Amino acid sequence: xxxxxxxxxxxxxxxxxxxxxxxxxxxxxxxxxxxxxxxxxxxxxxxxxxxxxxxxxxxxxxxxxxxxxxxxxxxxxxxxxxxxxxxxxxxxxxxxxxxxxxxxxxxxxxxxxxxxxxxxxxxxxxxxxxxxxxxxxxxxxxxxxxxxxxxxxxxxxxxxxxxxxxxxxxxxxxxxxxxxxxxxxxxxxxxxxxxxxxxxxxxxxxxxxxxxxxx
Amino acid sequence: xxxxxxxxxxxxxxxxxxxxxxxxxxxxxxxxxxxxxxxxxxxxxxxxxxxxxxxxxxxxxxxxxxxxxxxxxxxxxxxxxxxxxxxxxxxxxxxxxxxxxxxxxxxxxxxxxxxxxxxxxxxxxxxxxxxxxxxxxxxxxxxxxxxxxxxxxxxxxxxxxxxxxxxxxxxxxxxxxxxxxxxxxxxxxxxxxxxxxxxxxxxxxxxxxxxxxxx
DNA sequence: CGTAGAGGGTTAACGGTGTAAACTCTAGGT
DNA sequence: ACCTAGAGTTTACACCGTTAACCCTCTACG
Numbered sequence: 001x002x003x004x005x006x007x008x009x010x011x012x013x014x015x016x017x018x019x020x021x022x023x024x025x026x027x028x029x030x031x032x033x034x035x036x037x038x039x040x041x042x043x044x045x046x047x048x049x050x051x052x053x054x055x056x057x058x059x060x061x062x063x064x065x066x067x068x069x070x071x072x073x074x075x076x077x078x079x080x081x082x083x084x085x086x087x088x089x090x091x092x093x094x095x096x097x098x099x100x101x102x103x104x105x106x107x108x109x110x111x112x113x114x115x116x117x118x119x120x121x122x123x124x125x126x127x128x129x130x131x132x133x134x135x136x137x138x139x140x141x142x143x144x145x146x147x148x149x150x151x152x153x154x155x156x157x158x159x160x161x162x163x164x165x166x167x168x169x170x171x172x173x174x175x176x177x178x179x180x181x182x183x184x185x186x187x188x189x190x191x192x193x194x195x196x197x198x199x200x201x202x203x204x205x206x207x208x209x210x211x212x213x214x215x
Numbered sequence: 216x217x218x219x220x221x222x223x224x225x226x227x228x229x230x231x232x233x234x235x236x237x238x239x240x241x242x243x244x245x246x247x248x249x250x251x252x253x254x255x256x257x258x259x260x261x262x263x264x265x266x267x268x269x270x271x272x273x274x275x276x277x278x279x280x281x282x283x284x285x286x287x288x289x290x291x292x293x294x295x296x297x298x299x300x301x302x303x304x305x306x307x308x309x310x311x312x313x314x315x316x317x318x319x320x321x322x323x324x325x326x327x328x329x330x331x332x333x334x335x336x337x338x339x340x341x342x343x344x345x346x347x348x349x350x351x352x353x354x355x356x357x358x359x360x361x362x363x364x365x366x367x368x369x370x371x372x373x374x375x376x377x378x379x380x381x382x383x384x385x386x387x388x389x390x391x392x393x394x395x396x397x398x399x400x401x402x403x404x405x406x407x408x409x410x411x412x413x414x415x416x417x418x419x420x421x422x423x424x425x426x427x428x429x430x
Numbered sequence: 431c432g433t434a435g436a437g438g439g440t441t442a443a444c445g446g447t448g449t450a451a452a453c454t455c456t457a458g459g460t
Numbered sequence: 461a462c463c464t465a466g467a468g469t470t471t472a473c474a475c476c477g478t479t480a481a482c483c484c485t486c487t488a489c490g
Contacts, residue, residue: 026438026439042344058439058441060439060440061439061440063478064438124398129258129336136401142398170393174389174390175385177392183339183357185361188377192378199423200382200423203418208418263448263449264446264448274447274448275449276467278449
């Protein structure tokens, strides 16, 4: 590879740089190139060689910083998780009313998926088979997200908050999954559907009526 | 390819076979081998060369019967759709009570996904990117499935049956998606979650209360 | 000063993928 | 007897993730 271009700073001392503003190391550059490639061209185009070309190094160099492609993707997932978590946390912090908070959480979740479809795909949609390998414990942050929902549900007197929160997640994720994969009937207005999903959440978390209408 | 192995019957006359039981043509053999490979080893192992090896021909021969791999997968999807549709149709035909019918439809949908995870993956989970190419009109059968739900919802006096049916689909699909990809918290009992999802469907389809509790 | 070693990088290669182009063989029709 | 159409094969291309071997350039230490 032409070593002239990008002329890597040959000395690692970095001179007397202000702390925190060091030039990004190769690892960071790989990560950001991968992220850009992901949102720009989709997961299908996210190959080691493409990333390397984008970043100006060889494909094999990536393996010096990531164990394999999965590990790289996991790093991307983690980044996405961070952003999602932040969006939800902000709702929780700014909205004391539990009803509006729950609605806000739902909206924020949907908005994240709609605004970052490629990231959502990688985070929650991708290859069951392959992505089962994403370290389970890394999903703790995702679980923390669910707790945001569960807390609001508790305050609203919903049924079995933990379980209800998962069902809400199923509804929201189901919508995003079908929407992002273009499987929803084109005649339906997706925005209206999203609104409706959010408002129906409040019925979804209600405890089942004790006396079924069955005689 | 070694022409000795599997010694393909060199003459196509097939003797005097009973009508309707003709030996499967190569296309059928490819399709069934692909299906077997899919359920046996998962989508990741579904390569043209593997299929060809299984069926005893060359990978390129498959292209004489399918335009490309996507077309082959589409045929598999269609087969899965057929089965799902049949399962749902049977519920509709045997259950006149709309409440039990709706519950039965939900259960049948979930059961199909849980019993045929690899097929469900290919039908509803796979690569948004790539599978957007699955001909939209082929999803008409899927839309017919939704009408099953919508009819029951109508009879139950649910809100906006078409829209409600989609939301029910979102809930069910969301559950299956998260469950099949192993993203649900391992501490939760999936069966209980499925049961709960089905029973909550009846709340999900309720019209929103006209007077919100907001003062 | 010399040298060992480690880290970050490269090239070359392996086995796998989907797919296109060209070729071969066989059956059937005129 | 010849031509044609179809089914199948071989070969090849461009890509993929990944490994092994090698090559620098610094640092540490005797």
